Amino acid sequence: MRAAYAEREPVTWPRRHARPLVAAAVVAAVVAAALSPPGRSVVHSLRKAVGVKEAEPALFSLPARGQLLVTSRSGLWLVRADGSKRRLGRYRDAGFSPHGLYIAATRANQLVALDPKGDVRWTGDGSGDHAVGHAALVPPVWRPGPRRVLAYSDGRSAIVYDADSGSVIKRIAPAPTELAWSRDGRLLRREEPGVRMRNGQSEAVADGRVVFRGTGSFGQAQWSPDRRWLLVTWPTADQWVFVRTKGRRRIVGVSRISAQFGRASRVAGWCCVG
Numbered sequence: 001m002r003a004a005y006a007e008r009e010p011v012t013w014p015r016r017h018a019r020p021l022v023a024a025a026v027v028a029a030v031v032a033a034a035l036s037p038p039g040r041s042v043v044h045s046l047r048k049a050v051g052v053k054e055a056e057p058a059l060f061s062l063p064a065r066g067q068l069l070v071t072s073r074s075g076l077w078l079v080r081a082d083g084s085k086r087r088l089g090r091y092r093d094a095g096f097s098p099h100g101l102y103i104a105a106t107r108a109n110q111l112v113a114l115d116p117k118g119d120v121r122w123t124g125d126g127s128g129d130h131a132v133g134h135a136a137l138v139p140p141v142w143r144p145g146p147r148r149v150l151a152y153s154d155g156r157s158a159i160v161y162d163a164d165s166g167s168v169i170k171r172i173a174p175a176p177t178e179l180a181w182s183r184d185g186r187l188l189r190r191e192e193p194g195v196r197m198r199n200g201q202s203e204a205v206a207d208g209r210v211v212f213r214g215t216g217s218f219g220q221a222q223w224s225p226d227r228r229w230l231l232v233t234w235p236t237a238d239q240w241v242f243v244r245t246k247g248r249r250r251i252v253g254v255s256r257i258s259a260q261f262g263r264a265s266r267v268a269g270w271c272c273v274g
Contacts, residue, residue, distance in 0.1 A: 067100060088118040212243045
């Protein structure tokens with residue numbers, strides 16, 4: 001050890017500490033710039049660039065009656081009008097029955113019917129009539145009327161089920177990319193509000209008009225049950241934005257969506273008034 005110490009190359013204190021000092025100086029300069037009046041204005045403008053100003057820190061309640069279905073990597077969630085939420089399980093695509101009494105959801109290659117408490121009424125075993133394609137991305141849809149019927153597309157055909165027993169009524173091929181029921185019981189392509197990118201901004205479009213614009217990318221647009229509010233998901237800002245489109249215009253933003261529901265959150269439905 002003495003020999004190694006004697007053979008060492010002497011290094012002055014400033015040289016040994018130059019890099020840490022430079023790094024500390026850079027950090028101090030950044031902090032000082034941020035705390036200075038010009039720096040504060042830059043940081044403030046960056047924070048305002050994406051997202052609704054003065055958004056709520058969490059989803060405390062819905063602005064309209066009904067309840068939401070939300071899917072994410074953590075599973076399927078049911079959100080009530082008062083903001084309370086329940087995790088129903090590790091499901092993917094989902095959809096409400098016409099009056100919100102039941103929910104159809106998928107997991108792996110199964111179609112499952114359950115109630116709002118998460119109790120399963122029936123489920124497929126991944127084979128036979130209940131099999132659902134792994135690549136299926138179209139949420140199940142329920143037909144209004146006294147007989148509970150739902151349809152699901154596996155990407156190749158639309159399968160119509162008796163929602164009480166789970167038995168297959170018929171198959172329709174080829175399958176549309178989106179599903180909805182007409183008044184006379186026919187399966188149609190669904191027409192819903194949507195989002196688009198134009199001139200470097202995202203736009204939410206409903207009833208043929210732009211109702212909300214913002215920076216970054218919007219995810220979805222979903223009507224409230226009374227069609228007075230439009231829910232716009234905004235993954236870039238990690239926010240949901242509720243836009244009142246009927247009567248006096250109002251915008252309500254909700255932040256930290258990923259922290260509340262998990263990553264890759266999507267709204268699977270907003271139901272029901274009655």
